[in-house]
Amino acid sequence: MKLLSARFHNFRLLRDLTIDFSVDAHKKLSVIRAENETGKTTMLAALQWALYGDDALPNKGEGYRIHPIDWDIKRSAQVPISAQIEFEITAPIPGPSGATRQTRKRYRLLRSATETISGAGWRRSRSTPQLFLMGENGDTPLAEPEAIIVDYLPPELREVFFTDGDRALSFIEAGLSTTTKRDRVQRAIRALLGLSVIESAERHVKDASSDINRKARAMTASADLQKLTDEVEETEKAIADLEEDLKASKEQFEHLDEQLNHIDKRIGAALQKGDQEALAKELEGCKRRIRELDTQLDALDKAHSSLFKSASLARDLLRPTLESAMAIMDGLRQQGKIPNTTIPVLYERLEIGTCICGGTLDEKDPDGARRRKYIEGLIEQNRKEDELQKLLTEFYFRSKSFVYDQSRESMPWVQLYSEYFAQRTAVEKQRESEGGRMRAIEARIAALGNTDIAELRQNQGLYRQQRDDANRKVAVLQNQLANRRQHLESLTKRRDALLKEESKGQLIAGQLNAVQDVLLVLQRSYERICNEELKKVSDCMNAMFLRMIGADPEQNAIIRKAEISPDYDILVYGAEGRHLNPDQDLNGASRRALTLSFILALTKVSECEAPNIIDTPLGMMAGYVKREVLRTAIQESSQLILFLTSSEIRDCEDILDQYAGCIVTLTNPAHYPRMLVNPPPSPLVQILRCDCNHRQSCRICERRLDAVIADAATEAAYV
């Protein structure tokens, strides 16, 4: 099967979009170039919806709105939705003498539904598919379209044909239990290898066995045989019920395991952004430091204000006048007009205890006491000088110390201001830095949105408990099933022995033997196909994987081998057969390469001609690995449709030049003006398509350079 084109109408942002896919055998790559939030995942969902119906939508369609979010309800409350896919199927037709010829048939599949908007809610009618065989003379409607789809694209393999680059990792994700991963790998392999046919045959043979058992019971036989056949029937029924229960419990376990893994991831992502509680504490600490710095700045404001009332400022401004006044007074002193200079000097001498002549002024010493009394007399005499002289005398000495003050407090005002300025600048810088930190923390808290880690952890605990309960139930059921099977085996042996003893029973015993032989053949075939085909898938995956990551086991590569074990575990080995955990020991690019090689290997081994549609396969990749993954995917797929962002395309342009038969670009006009250069042609929010390839841009898709966007974002953050 190859996809020819797809058309979407009112499927979310895909209001009216048509995409053609390449069917050129030499250029089998189709590229849909689209940046984030540009409808890639939506288109992947729309394609699956068209082929498989509502069950293929996220969450099986429950709560998943399809109509455009900004649908104008005034226009109509009913939104017609449709997805149309044209595809072709090439099939060999046997000819004479064992020759075959290829026939090519083209089909058009149309799935439509209507969503009715009512207030804030909506409801969707059950979608209906219509399939047409396209012919030169018009399209012919076909009955039971699902049957044709199922033949060529089995629903079990939906995740193999339609791959989300991130979701593909689910085959090896560390968060999932080993059982879940095994089941996924096993289911994918079994579905792809067509083992469901053998499983169905097994069921059919078991039913036949039950019928024969019922025949044995219906014949007039001994009471023992009657009792045994009843018991066999009951046990078979119990086993069938247990198998159903086991299947349901396993599904429940897997679902809970996935939910738990999802919550783990959300907790991980939230913690990476920051724990809300821890961030709140950090914010509080930051605010406290800001308050302290604001207090310092207030104090500095006062200090700044004080600079304008400082003695230094007055002294520096008045210096010529002050010096002139001091010169006048110095002159008076020299002229002896300020005689009272003796008083302070005499006071000073009394305090020191030594006379100008060098003699002591100690009261205990007779000479000292005499000299002291003399000096005190001189002081008293001087006090009687006139008031002006007194004023001048006091003022002269006091003002001298003001004018010629040499203390630190009297440093030049320019220097005081300079020191103040440096101190203020330092505090302001700290304040600015803390302010920036606070804004960053607030932004991180805002980015957390409503993610409440505590609540998530609570849910995590609940899911873990439920998952563990489901796991215990699976174990109990497996045990009960084993016991029942053992019991059935013993019952059938005893029943068969009794049947042989009775003449009518011999024919039935023979039939039962034949049935059991057929069953054995089927079971052995199943095991053989599993083992052989599993090995083929494993070898193919290994070859592709090593090629993609450029690991040569002969050249001392770190990764030597990848395989799928008989238990359906995907294993990776390093040097000397050391086991590497794919989720922990491999980098992001290698993990994607491993899962993509598994998917491509499955498709290849099944010899099923079907498209591989992969969303963002080259995310987290660069350089050699990126190019080799792309080359290998192109080589191994019969039709490859890739949804790529510009950054994924970067460094792979020449490969696209060589292998891409069809490239289109999708643009989300809502990205104008932040990311798009030109305004959209219409105010309607819808994904726009243009025919620009990976090297072109037009008025619709021309984008601003990343650097320019980053600068604008930074600027906006500061504003």
Added chain:
Amino acid sequence: MSSRYFNPFQGLDIRVPNRFREAFGRYCQTHSEDGAKSSVVHSPFPRMVDMWFLAACLGAQGGRPADYDTKDTYKIIDASILSSDPWRIDALVLLAIGYTKNVEVISQPRDVLAIASGFAVAGMDRLLEMLGDGDSEPVWNLSDELDRLLKKLVPAGAHSQ
């Protein structure tokens, strides 16, 4: 420390022309009417006396006190406030001696205060220019202007002499 000083201006008033009333209200953190406070950035002076004194210092740069109508004035504060910064008392007396070249002015506190007020009036316009000139807030305009002026008036190292 101030208690050691005798304030000769005790009982006198510091007055300024009425035309500066608005400027004193705007640039001083204490408003005489209600005592309300405003920000340092826009009102750099803690008290009116600080603004008045700085105006006097700037006025002294011109060498002559301004003639002004003493009747068209209002009291900004009692001169007893000068006791809180006693060095200002000395500075005002020195300013008066330097201007009059007569030491006897020391015994005439009213004259000393009149001379200082004259210088303050002379310096007010310059001070208001300094506060308003510049692209920043008054406190930074004034700081920058004073820094520039003093770097011219007091060359580096002059203080160490």
